[in-house]
Amino acid sequence: MHQDNVNYYTTAYDALHLIAADYKQFAFSRHYHLDFHIGLITRGEQSFYSHGQRHRVGQGQIVLMPPDELHDGHAYMDTGYQVRVFAIQPDWLSDLADLKQTGQIIHFNHLILSDPAVFSQLLNLHQQLTVKNLSALAKDCLPFEGLNLVFDRFGSRQRQPLYTLGSISIQRLKEYLLAHLDQPIRLAELASICHLSPTQFQRHFKATMNISPYAWLSRLRLEQGFKLLKSGQNGSEVALAVGFYDQAHFVKAFKSSYGISPSQIQRR
Known part of the structure; x- marks a missing residue:
């Protein structure tokens, strides 16, 4: 029987951690996160509910899940799916995006991205940040360099509705x-x-x-x-x-x- 394989990694920043997972059986019930989750599907397909409807995302696509958004998740097929995730505290992500207005939180106008250049850059960043012998300065600088493209192409600085x-x-x-x-x-x-x-x-x-x-x-x-x-x-x-x-x-x-x-x- 195939087993799930999930690994969590810390980085040079307490506000950023990484997940590398291969899910075969585990299904996430409806939940939310305190952090932004940027998920890269590296194999297979995932089905998830969010924003009032069900979505399907496959290899080479990116999910930009904001904090506090109710969602679930499971493999679309019996073969499962593989995902690489950045879990990022919202205020740190906004600081990284260099927002000028104090307290402003960045958000994204898309839930699912199909952009090969952004996917490749984020996957490379995820892999680099899990390398143990990477220099301290590289670990400090890589998050900005790797996330900058997704900020420029898909980030929004408009204020979210206040619930x-x-x-x-x-x-x-x-x-x-x-x-x-x-x-x-x-x-x-x-x-x-x-x-x-x-x-x-x-x-x-x-x-x-x-x-x-x-x-x-x-x-x-x-x-x-x-x-x-x-x-x-x-x-x-x-x-x-x-x-x-x-x-x-x-x-x-x-x-x-x-x-x-x-x-x-x-x-x-």
């Missing part, structure tokens, strides 16, 4: 939750922050984010747990820091979401 719940933005709600992930979170508490009733909060949240508050918080805990694991913290510390009562529950949820266990996250 709100009651009196506050989704971003502010996220910041509040990230500061309190290790504590029990109640529906009434979230509703009060937004100056809504619990029923109003649930209805407005689902209409805005297309996911329940509980599922959104669960994913937020896992995404933050992922970041802490990459920073070198051990699994038991991370589990408590993001609100899991014990490591066993964290390991089970993590493996269900990412296809690997927390111990397999590599710092290289």
